[in-house]
Amino acid sequence: xxxxxxxxxxxxxxxxxxxxxxxxxxxxxxxxxxxxxxxxxxxxxxxxxxxxxxxxxxxxxxxxxxxxxxxxxxxxxxxxxxxxxxxxxxxxxxxxxxxxxxxxxxxxxxxxxxxxxxxxxxxxxxxxxxxxxxxxxxxxxxxxxxxxxxxxxxxxxxxxxxxxxxxxxxxxxxxxxxxxxxxxxxxxxxxxxxxxxxxxxxxxxxxxxxxxxxxxxxxxxxxxxxxxxxxxxxxxxxxxxxxxxxxxxxxxxxxxxxxxxxxxxxxxxxxxxxxxxxxxxxxxxxxxxxxxxxxxxxxxxxxxxxxxxxxxxxxxxxxxxxxxxxxxxxxxxxxxxxxxxxxxxxxxxxxxxxxxxxxxxxxxxxxxxxxxxxxxxxxxxxxxxxxxxxxxxxxxxxxxxxxxxxxxxxxxxxxxxxxxxxxxxxxxxxxxxxxxxxxxxxxxxxxxxxxxxxxxxxxxxxxxxxxxxxxxxxxxxxxxxxxxxxxxxxxxxxxxxxxxxxxxxxxxxxxxxxxxxxxxxxxxxxxxxxxxxxxxxxxxxxxxxxxxxxxxxxxxxxxxxxxxxxxxxxxxxxxxxxxxxxxxxxxxxxxxxxxxxxxxxxxxxxxxxxxxxxxxxxxxxxx
Numbered sequence: 001x002x003x004x005x006x007x008x009x010x011x012x013x014x015x016x017x018x019x020x021x022x023x024x025x026x027x028x029x030x031x032x033x034x035x036x037x038x039x040x041x042x043x044x045x046x047x048x049x050x051x052x053x054x055x056x057x058x059x060x061x062x063x064x065x066x067x068x069x070x071x072x073x074x075x076x077x078x079x080x081x082x083x084x085x086x087x088x089x090x091x092x093x094x095x096x097x098x099x100x101x102x103x104x105x106x107x108x109x110x111x112x113x114x115x116x117x118x119x120x121x122x123x124x125x126x127x128x129x130x131x132x133x134x135x136x137x138x139x140x141x142x143x144x145x146x147x148x149x150x151x152x153x154x155x156x157x158x159x160x161x162x163x164x165x166x167x168x169x170x171x172x173x174x175x176x177x178x179x180x181x182x183x184x185x186x187x188x189x190x191x192x193x194x195x196x197x198x199x200x201x202x203x204x205x206x207x208x209x210x211x212x213x214x215x216x217x218x219x220x221x222x223x224x225x226x227x228x229x230x231x232x233x234x235x236x237x238x239x240x241x242x243x244x245x246x247x248x249x250x251x252x253x254x255x256x257x258x259x260x261x262x263x264x265x266x267x268x269x270x271x272x273x274x275x276x277x278x279x280x281x282x283x284x285x286x287x288x289x290x291x292x293x294x295x296x297x298x299x300x301x302x303x304x305x306x307x308x309x310x311x312x313x314x315x316x317x318x319x320x321x322x323x324x325x326x327x328x329x330x331x332x333x334x335x336x337x338x339x340x341x342x343x344x345x346x347x348x349x350x351x352x353x354x355x356x357x358x359x360x361x362x363x364x365x366x367x368x369x370x371x372x373x374x375x376x377x378x379x380x381x382x383x384x385x386x387x388x389x390x391x392x393x394x395x396x397x398x399x400x401x402x403x404x405x406x407x408x409x410x411x412x413x414x415x416x417x418x419x420x421x422x423x424x425x426x427x428x429x430x431x432x433x434x435x436x437x438x439x440x441x442x443x444x445x446x447x448x449x450x451x452x453x454x455x456x457x458x459x460x461x462x463x464x465x466x467x468x469x470x471x472x473x474x475x476x477x478x479x480x481x482x483x484x485x486x487x488x489x490x491x492x493x494x495x496x497x498x499x500x501x502x503x504x505x506x507x508x509x510x511x512x513x514x515x516x517x518x519x520x521x522x523x524x525x526x527x528x529x530x531x532x533x534x535x536x537x538x539x540x541x542x543x544x545x546x547x548x549x550x551x552x553x554x555x556x557x558x559x560x561x562x563x564x565x566x567x568x569x570x571x572x573x574x575x576x577x578x579x580x581x582x583x584x585x586x587x588x589x590x591x592x593x594x595x596x597x598x599x600x601x602x603x604x605x606x607x608x609x610x611x612x613x614x615x616x617x618x619x620x621x622x623x
Contacts, residue, residue: 008044008295012037015291018322022284027239036243036292043250044296051256054149055299062298069301069326069474070364072544075535076105076156076476078371081135083508084479088136092144095151097514101482102535105259106148107156109372111135115167117496118230121372121506123158123263124165128248138255145256156259156303157252161245162267163231171232175219184241185232186224186270188213193272194222201226201276207416208499226267226276236268236285246292253297261303262286262325265316278312286316286324301326303366308332309380311355317363330356330365330473335375337464338426338433342401342410344579346561348383350552353563356472361547365473369464370433370481374415374425374502395423402426402433409435409453411487413501429505431484434461436523440486456580458484458523459613462530463576466615469538470563470574472550478505482531483513483524537597537617543570556586560610571620572597577610584609594618 016037023033047055058068068074077098085091088111098106110122113130122132131137145155164171173181188194194213201212204227213222214229224233234241249260269281286304293300304316304325309332318324333352340349356365377398381391402410412428431437435457442450461484469475479485488507491497516522517529538544543565553562559579565572573594577583589605596603597617605618 005041005045008041011295011298012040015295019288019291022288023239026281026284027242029239032239032243036246039243039247040250040292040296043247043254047254047297048256050146050149051254051297051299055297058299067326070546072542072546073539074105074474075101075103075539076107076366076474077101077103077479077482078107078109078156078368078476079479079509080109080372080506081111083506085509087134088131088140088144092140092147095147095153098153099151101477102532102539103477104152105154105156105476107259107261107476110158110160111141112160115165115230118165118167118228120228120231121500121502123160124163124167124228124231125160126165126167127169128245129251142255145258149256154258155256156261157257158263159249159252159260160263161234162264163225163227163233166230166232168232174223174232175216177219180240182221183238184235186235188222189220191222194224196272197224197270197276200273205416207418224270227264233270234268235270236281237270242285242288246289249289250292250296253293253300257300259301259303259327261305261329262289263305265304265325266306266308278308278315283315283318283324287318287322290318290324304328306331307376307378309355309378314359314363317360320360320362327364327366327474330367330471332378333365333471334368334371335378336380337369337467338375338402339377339379339398340561340578341433341460341464342398342406344559345387346578347387347558348380349561351380351383353471353552357550357552364546365471366476367468367471367473368476368478369468370428370430370478370505372478372502372506374427376425377423392423399424399426402428404438409438409457411435411437413487413504415501427501427504429485429487429507430464430478430481431457431461431523431527432487432505434458434464436461436484437486440523454523456612458526459611461527463578463613463615465531466534466617467561467563467574467576469534469544470565470576470617472548473546475538477531480507480509482528483510483517484527485510485513533598541570541572541597541619543567543572543619553587557583559583560585562587573605573618574615575608575610575618576615577613580612582609582611582614589620591620593621595621 061068081091085094111131112125113127113132114122114124115126118124148155170181170184174185209228212226214225215222225231226233236242266278269279270276271279302325306313306316306328313328316325316328336349336352340346377395400406402412404411411432412426415425415427417424439450439454439457487504491503497503513524516524545567548565548567551564553564555562560583561576563574575585585608593602594605597619
């Protein structure tokens with residue numbers, strides 16, 4: 001025990017001055033800071049011996065410059081516990097499948113206690129220390145995490161910092177008029193201040209949840225609700241809120257969580273006269289959270305969700321001397337990728353990737369094609385305008401394209417469609433957006449030409465994954481994408497979900513699809529095994545480490561994206577055709593012969609031919 005305290009004291013001493021300075025700058029409350037330090041020690045001493053050993057290893061790796069998440073072998077998968085396997089125990093029983101998918105980061109979508117009908121997909125948490133009853137218990141979570149660790153799998157969860165459910169104990173006591181708990185939220189007895197906020201604060205869901213405040217007639221107050229009326233924004237000006245949320249964070253870390261996805265982090269500090277987004281105090285809070293983790297549980301990782309362009313996202317990494325998040329979601333690249341699919345024009349995507357490639361190599365992004373959420377068309381419209389795209393008309397085109405109204409086979413649904421502005425977001429699985437759903441339906445209806453359409457849709461799906469694996473950072477799959485799972489329209493029959501089209505891509509895992517993997521001609525096999533090959537290439541080639549040199553390559557064709565990677569003398573060039581027609585990458589690399597990593601064929605990289613929606617991974621030969 002004495003040795004444990006010494007290690008804790010050493011870690012605390014490393015960060016104490018900065019942590020205290022930031023805390024006092026924000027709160028000027030020495031007694032609350034002292035309480036925070038005491039509770040940090042308590043959580044450290046309660047931490048399981050296996051988790052402490054894990055911390056020691058990862059702390060040493062980080063100090064040696066080889067942090068575990070910066071290699072070339074990290075592959076994530078995000079899933080909903082109930083849809084994937086029913087319960088946490090069910091997920092544990094399916095870990096062999098997770099390993100078959102070469103996945104070593106299991107991102108469990110929100111599983112903490114929520115109230116049915118007012119959950120926002122699990123993001124309206126009513127108890128941060130309780131699992132939803134139908135999914136299991138905290139004991140089940142800890143057991144799952146331990147089993148994952150034994151199998152070399154890391155566990156990720158969403159940590160909702162901005163708000164609680166209106167059913168949380170704090171909210172219930174605030175509604176009852178207890179001043180201590182009202183001070184943990186933003187309450188106003190008349191509309192004067194809420195109106196002032198509304199003048200500068202954008203609306204997140206102007207159609208389904210307009211405004212940023214909700215009137216509570218039973219207590220005669222307004223409460224700030226940035227997202228939905230049943231999600232009450234926490235007041236981080238109150239040090240009790242910060243302390244208690246950090247205690248929840250450390251409690252969950254002690255259950256074996258390796259990665260915390262900090263949900264909606266830009267929103268957590270509110271200030272009148274501002275947009276209440278990305279304020280300086282947000283970075284103070286995230287920096288303190290990073291230090292608290294490095295003191296108590298240095299093996300864990302902070303993953304920030306910041307839905308903005310790279311220039312605004314990058315500050316959430318902090319600096320080399322004072323880091324904040326370890327990784328960040330690459331949200332804008334995801335949206336720009338689907339824009340590229342619809343336009344067959346890679347120019348905006350190339351500009352986006354050039355921006356990311358220019359950032360310091362220590363900045364690690366998490367790349368994905370689809371996730372649990374909708375796709376918002378937050379693109380660079382200043383750049384697009386110079387290419388002849390008008391913002392409103394282009395958004396309408398994108399929505400029409402992915403609804404299948406542009407003479408194509410993509411299928412999906414709109415989310416938060418605004419009939420006044422014509423703005424909307426989009427929902428759908430990767431397979432359905434690529435056209436697999438429509439092509440398979442056509443085949444079932446006896447249309448033979450759909451076989452060609454299906455082959456092309458599968459090629460697009462695989463090419464997009466190949467491109468995603470090639471990007472700077474780490475890849476993560478959305479559960480079901482590995483077997484081309486399609487849209488699930490059954491949500492329309494569920495009164496709790498029918499108004500939220502995001503459930504179209506939150507369907508139940510089709511376990512019968514695994515049986516179809518035995519058939520080499522099945523759609524599932526034609527997606528699963530090519531992805532497995534790509535995962536193997538990435539895992540066995542050091543050139544895919546996160547700190548490799550990465551740059552875009554000019555191809556001479558606006559439908560073809562080129563990306564180069566180089567690390568310790570190894571060079572690989574990826575070429576990706578975003579068009580349904582055969583293309584040529586008009587390039588000439590004169591530094592030797594190249595080998596196609598998929599076919600093994602050696603070739604000169606001169607005017608490389610690419611089939612419709614095709615791609616190549618070309619590695620420079622050693623001799």
